[in-house]
Amino acid sequence: MESGLAPGPKLIRFTPTFITNSLLFEVEITAETQRSPSYLFCLISLCSLRLCGDFTATVLRQKFPRRILCDVPKLFVKRLSMDKADIPFLTVAQLSELIKNRTVSPVEAVEAYLDRIDSLNGTLYAYLTVCREEALQAARESEQALDRAEYRGPMHGIPVAVKDQINTAGIRTTTGTPIFKDFVPGEDATVMANLKSAGAILLGKLNMTEFGTTSLSHAFDTARNPWDPSRFTGGSSSGSGGATAAFMCATSLGEDTGGSVRGPAAWCGLVGLRPTWGRVSRYGLRPGMWSMDTVGPISRTVEDCALTLQAIAGRDPNDSYTWDVPVPDYRGALNADVRGTKIGILKELLHTDMVDPEVRDAVSRAANSLAELGAEVEEVSIPLASHSNTISTILRVEAPTNYRDLIRNRLQEIEHDNRIAYLTWSITPALAYYKGLKLRALLREHVLEALNGVDVLLMPTMGVAAPKVEPDPVIDSIEKTNRNRAGMTTTFSLASSPAVSINCGFTSENLPIGLQIGGKPFAEQTVLNVAYAYEQNTDWHNRRPPIG
Incomplete structure (x- = not known):
């Protein structure tokens, strides 16, 4: 009626x-x-x-x-019911508030993520080890701490996962190789200990390429991209990208040498930060290249990335290469106002045939968006940036030195591609390494000189979108890696500077495209703020992959 x-x-x-x-x-x-x-x-x-x-x-x-x-106004907190299956789709910041206010319990959060891992890991191969009982026990203890009013902060009760290159006490750490399939560390890496101290709960260990070297993993299955499981997530933090994009953890840690955090972030539509070298401890990290390795977060939003970085950054007496530089409140200082911020588009790494036209167009549109928000955008030139594949020369010397005993005594157990690579790299002349280091020092000088005139540099993260999962010879894989990155991620690795990758669009095949923002040493807050401004004025981060 x-x-x-x-x-x-x-x-x-x-x-x-x-x-x-x-x-x-x-x-x-x-x-x-x-x-x-x-x-x-x-x-x-x-x-x-x-x-x-x-x-x-x-x-x-x-x-x-x-x-x-x-x-x-709030009068008091009352427990609300929430569909457990919806919990993984919350951001860290949202879930943190719900846990703090007792709307969602840490046990419920862990159970929700474990259900999702059970559902998807057989397709995506993101996890090598799932710590089911350990995670549930930690969640119960986290809940009991809340009962005692012992709230540890925004990471309290947050289910996380870490690359299987990071030592975890009592839980195996394989470094992506069957040689270490039964290796169980006796203590946590510093970053893992820091996460636990902040209240985070470890769900498990994430897939990676063997020793963080080759593009694909043969021993443990290659991690698959949630946007298209026939495609790769990126290496070498392959499981970190896949698990985070598929909502199989709230946030994750990867390790970045030449782009192993930013690459998976770009190809999986995430936010991945390589901190300044020495900003985050590497104690307890199985090494790849001692002069460039650094641990960094892979998250779904800039705010979540800032929260994760906050938990792991800082001086560590166990790592003499960490800097005694105060850690700012990364999340609290997030600011989406970029008016007056000077942004330099690195033209050598944008206007090149190594960058796919769809990637170039997406990055150009992102630069225009930042200009519309008030940033001062201009092109800058670093001619040496196109020679950033010098990182391969340094890799060929530093990587084999980490596993000399394995190369001598257990060579046949190393994957075929790596076996060839390590044998070849082991005879790299010292002169080549010396020249590589000299070129690195010169490139770093040029990058920092360019950053004297601007606040951040902007470029694609990867030259192409995620490729199909295809087994290739390691030499071909290295050439492909250099071509795909086109010196982009390695530029900031060689300069020891921070850089973040954030999603800036999709290809015609619905594959994510990464925008890279790099800054001066210890200017993580600046690059995060520029990324945050872009994120808050676009909706790319709200899209979900079709799987699950």
Whole structure:
């Protein structure tokens, strides 16, 4: 039966997805609406909801001429029900608030992620080891700590996963090789210990290419890309990219030598940060290249990346290469205002035939978007940047020195491609290494000189989108890696500077494209802020891969 009155406001489903410090309700009304039964129902509902905890409810607008905003303060926290299957789709920041306010328990969060791992790992091969019982026990202890009012901060109860290059006490660390399939460290790497101290819960160890060297993994299956499982996630932190993109962990750690955090982030549509060399401890990290290895976060949003970095950064007496530089409040200092920020587009790494036209166009559009937000964007030149594949020369000397005993005594157990590589690299002349180091020093000088005139440098993260998973000879794989990166990620590795990759669009095949933003040493906050400004004014990060 029609009432003849304008329809009253319609409440959408209440969901604890967006968090505020008070309950904010938006109500559209007219004089007719005030006389409708549904208007009275809305007012009663709003009063009732004062008894609930932190979450936002919105009353759908119906094109009425005016509205009232009802800001209802919290009275106390009441436990809400939430579909467990929805928990993995929350950001770290959102889940953190729900755990803090006892809306979601750490046990529920861990169980939700374990369910997702069970569902998808057989397709994506993101995890090499799942710490089911350990994670559930840690979650129960995390819940008990909350009962005692011992809240550790925003990472409390957050389910995380780390690359299987990072030592974990009592849990095997394979470094992606069957040689170490039974190796169980006696203590945590510093970054793992820091995560635990911050309250995070380890879900498991993530896939990687053997020793972090080759493009694909043959011993443990190659990690697959959630955007298209026939494609690679990127190396060598391959499982970190796949697991984070598929919502199989809240955030993850990878290790970046020449781009092993930023590459998977680019190909999986994520935020991946390589910190300044020495910003994060490497104690307990199985080495790849001692002069460039660094641990970094791979997350789904810039805010989550900042939270993860906050938990792991800082001086470590066990790593003499870490710097005694104060760690800022990365999350608290996030600022989306880039007005006046000077951004340099590195033309040698954009206008090159090594960059796919779709990638070039997406990066150019991102630069234009930042300019529209008030940034001062200009092209800059670093001619030596195109020679950043000198990292391969340094790799050929430093990598084999980490595994000399294995090369001498267990060569046949190393994957075929790596076997050839390590034997070849072991005879690299010292003169080649010396020249590589000299070129690195010169390139670093040029990068820092360019950064004197701008706040950040901008370029593609990878020259192409994620390739098909195809077994290739290692030499061909290295050439492909150099071509795909086109010196982009390695530029900042050689300069020991921070760089972040953030999603800036998709190809015609619905594959993510990465935008790389690099800055001066210890300027992580600056590169995060530029990435945050771009993220907050686009919606690429809200897209989900089709799998699961």
